[in-house]
Amino acid sequence: MCQARTTMLSLLVLCLFCGRNLSADEAPSAKPPAELEKAVAQLKAVLRPGQGQVHHVDAEPTVAIGEMRGYRVVVRNTWKEHTYPVQQQAAAAGRGPGEDGRPFVTKHSHWNFVLFPAGAKLPADAAKKISWPEADDRVKSFHLPVALGEGYGCIWFSNTTIYHQHFLRDQLKLAGGDDRIQLLVRGLSVKDEGTATRNSVQMLFVQLGDKGFDALNQEIRTNADPSYAIRSLAYFRDAKSTDRLVELHGSPVRQIQQAADYALVCRPFRPEAKQAYLDMLGNPSRVYEAIEACRQFDWKDSLPQLKQIVEKPSSLGAYRGAFKASRELAGKPISPKLLAAEKTIEQRAYTDRGRDQADLTAARQAILDADDVEAATFVGISLATFLTKGNITQVQREGIEILRVLPRATVDKMLNQLAKGLQDESHRNTVAKLLQQVL
Numbered sequence: 001m002c003q004a005r006t007t008m009l010s011l012l013v014l015c016l017f018c019g020r021n022l023s024a025d026e027a028p029s030a031k032p033p034a035e036l037e038k039a040v041a042q043l044k045a046v047l048r049p050g051q052g053q054v055h056h057v058d059a060e061p062t063v064a065i066g067e068m069r070g071y072r073v074v075v076r077n078t079w080k081e082h083t084y085p086v087q088q089q090a091a092a093a094g095r096g097p098g099e100d101g102r103p104f105v106t107k108h109s110h111w112n113f114v115l116f117p118a119g120a121k122l123p124a125d126a127a128k129k130i131s132w133p134e135a136d137d138r139v140k141s142f143h144l145p146v147a148l149g150e151g152y153g154c155i156w157f158s159n160t161t162i163y164h165q166h167f168l169r170d171q172l173k174l175a176g177g178d179d180r181i182q183l184l185v186r187g188l189s190v191k192d193e194g195t196a197t198r199n200s201v202q203m204l205f206v207q208l209g210d211k212g213f214d215a216l217n218q219e220i221r222t223n224a225d226p227s228y229a230i231r232s233l234a235y236f237r238d239a240k241s242t243d244r245l246v247e248l249h250g251s252p253v254r255q256i257q258q259a260a261d262y263a264l265v266c267r268p269f270r271p272e273a274k275q276a277y278l279d280m281l282g283n284p285s286r287v288y289e290a291i292e293a294c295r296q297f298d299w300k301d302s303l304p305q306l307k308q309i310v311e312k313p314s315s316l317g318a319y320r321g322a323f324k325a326s327r328e329l330a331g332k333p334i335s336p337k338l339l340a341a342e343k344t345i346e347q348r349a350y351t352d353r354g355r356d357q358a359d360l361t362a363a364r365q366a367i368l369d370a371d372d373v374e375a376a377t378f379v380g381i382s383l384a385t386f387l388t389k390g391n392i393t394q395v396q397r398e399g400i401e402i403l404r405v406l407p408r409a410t411v412d413k414m415l416n417q418l419a420k421g422l423q424d425e426s427h428r429n430t431v432a433k434l435l436q437q438v439l
Contacts, residue, residue, distance in 0.1 A: 035153030046171035052077030075111040115154040132159035142192040149174030162187040163200035206235040227259040234263035265289035284314035291321040312421040341366040349390035
């Protein structure tokens with residue numbers, strides 16, 4: 001009789017325990033089951049640097065869906081931030097937060113999972129029935145509850161970004177779960193901070209092969225704004241994707257054409273899309289990449305267009321690119337010695353002390369002694385109009401001094417033609433000012 005009462009009491013306690021959603025604090029201390037330990041070990045193995053480390057694993061199930069009980073697993077990512085903008089300078093100088101003696105704060109973000117034992121009878125919308133904490137990622141990306149699939153003796157769920165759920169399912173080789181293509185397609189229309197979701201899902205369709213391509217094609221045909229679907233084709237490198245992008249490049253809808261051009265100029269370039277690149281020589285926003293494609297594939301029939309760009313460039317950058325490419329395709333490339341001298345002088349913009357004076361003197365003299373006066377003048381113009389985030393003053397001064405010494409007739413001719421042909425007003429004014437400086 002005593003044994004029967006003990007058994008009944010144990011069953012009553014077990015029923016009370018399973019009938020509610022336990023908190024982590026309420027759960028008694030115990031060792032997680034072997035399946036959960038195996039699953040967590042696999043999770044630890046696939047986490048990349050910067051994604052965090054496993055911070056918490058339920059010892060007892062704390063999540064209930066009907067009669068089923070699941071275990072919560074939390075991955076924590078930790079970083080340090082300076083408490084005011086001055087500290088960013090220390091970080092840029094190579095000192096970590098706190099190494100300069102100034103204050104910083106430690107911050108965390110959390111990636112939450114819930115794992116149920118394999119075979120648990122769960123509804124199709126189980127991911128939505130789980131109570132998830134509010135996302136606290138460093139970047140406020142779009143999150144949603146996802147059924148990740150089954151593997152390592154568990155059924156996996158998470159509240160995460162579309163990119164991270166795809167990454168984890170790919171790494172863990174989980175079976176089943178929510179439709180991966182539908183999730184990626186949904187990501188193309190998400191509007192979050194820095195368009196993080198749209199940008200991150202673009203590169204994932206190619207991993208799904210023909211199914212990914214077909215899903216993008218469907219979006220391109222039916223979505224009012226297919227731009228991000230078209231951009232995603234950049235990651236498909238076969239003839240089928242190239243043909244589709246060339247077709248979209250020819251669209252009368254500007255939005256579609258711009259998206260196709262974006263995908264086509266993503267490297268490596270596609271020689272089969274030659275006509276599209278030749279078209280883009282007339283597009284100021286894509287002329288740089290189009291010039292590079294012509295040079296890379298030795299398209300000599302682009303020479304008339306390149307020379308036209310030299311005569312009437314949209315910008316100084318277009319002028320530089322077209323000049324070099326036209327000389328190369330015409331069989332008269334700029335001497336490597338001249339280009340090396342130009343680079344030596346440009347280095348002054350990227351270091352505090354610049355190059356050794358002997359190196360600078362030798363580089364300057366190499367330009368002045370060049371037999372190819374046209375190329376030397378071009379290098380002088382490039383240096384005199386040099387722009388970067390570094391110290392440009394010394395580089396520009398070198399270019400001005402070189403132009404003052406080179407033959408006056410060639411310098412005046414090239415600068416006057418450039419000042420007259422430039423389409424960008426600010427760049428045209430820059431060259432007009434340069435003309436006055438070299439007098």
